[in-house]
Amino acid sequence: MITIVSGTNRLKSNSLKVSRTCEKLLKGYGEAVQVCCLTELPENFFSVMYDEDSTGYAGFIDKYMAQADRIVFVIPEYQGSYPGVLKSFMDAIDPKLVRDKKACLIGIAAGRGGGIRPQSHFTDVLHHLEVEVFSRQPKFSGIHNLVDDEFMVDQTSLDLLEDLFTKFLKF
Numbered sequence: 001m002i003t004i005v006s007g008t009n010r011l012k013s014n015s016l017k018v019s020r021t022c023e024k025l026l027k028g029y030g031e032a033v034q035v036c037c038l039t040e041l042p043e044n045f046f047s048v049m050y051d052e053d054s055t056g057y058a059g060f061i062d063k064y065m066a067q068a069d070r071i072v073f074v075i076p077e078y079q080g081s082y083p084g085v086l087k088s089f090m091d092a093i094d095p096k097l098v099r100d101k102k103a104c105l106i107g108i109a110a111g112r113g114g115g116i117r118p119q120s121h122f123t124d125v126l127h128h129l130e131v132e133v134f135s136r137q138p139k140f141s142g143i144h145n146l147v148d149d150e151f152m153v154d155q156t157s158l159d160l161l162e163d164l165f166t167k168f169l170k171f
Contacts, residue, residue: 001032003068007075007086009038014143018108019074021152025161026072029169036064038085046088057092065093070102070168071131075118076143077109082118090125099130104168106161107139114139134171136164 004026006019019035026033042056065071075082103126107115119137126133138160140146146154152161 001034001067002026002070002072003034003036003064004072004074005036005064005086005089006038007073008078008083009041009085010076010083011039013076014108014147015074015076017147017150018106018140018143018152019072020150021158022072022074022106022161022165024151025158025165029165031169034064038083038089041085041089045092061093061097066097068101070104071098072104072106072168073122074106074108075115075122077107077111077113077115077118080117081121086122087125090129095129098126100132102132102134102168102171104134104164104171105137106164107137108143109139109141110144112141114141132171134168136167138164 004019004022006013006015008015016037019037023033023035040060042060045057075086105119105122107119109115116139119139123133140157146152146157152158
């Protein structure tokens, strides 16, 4: 199972559009895929994130992280790094649930950097958690020009994702 984490809780985000595009592409390879949208975190997430008795949050983590063999993170750039909700989400996960899993990072940004800083910062977090991070990390600049209302539509970007997944699935 591959989990794609849409790295923000912003509604109708470009991260979700890219995540849905990744889901579609990976399903085309016959992979079992699910999208973890951080907008679906329980409303009381911050008060229950460390509460082991919280069945709603525990079920969310089990479904999206414990069951995954591989994880694709679509990470938007917020204030020169990645969103705080993604940090909180990762902080609340028992490190044993992600240790030794394989991850792929896709950076997106409105600006020219394409999310290079959040990818770098998040790679450090994943390495600390002993997650194997795939070395190819595409960066999509001017993301608002590469998506429509639902998906990524720019053909050059789609070709880059196809190439990425061809190699990531062999990793």
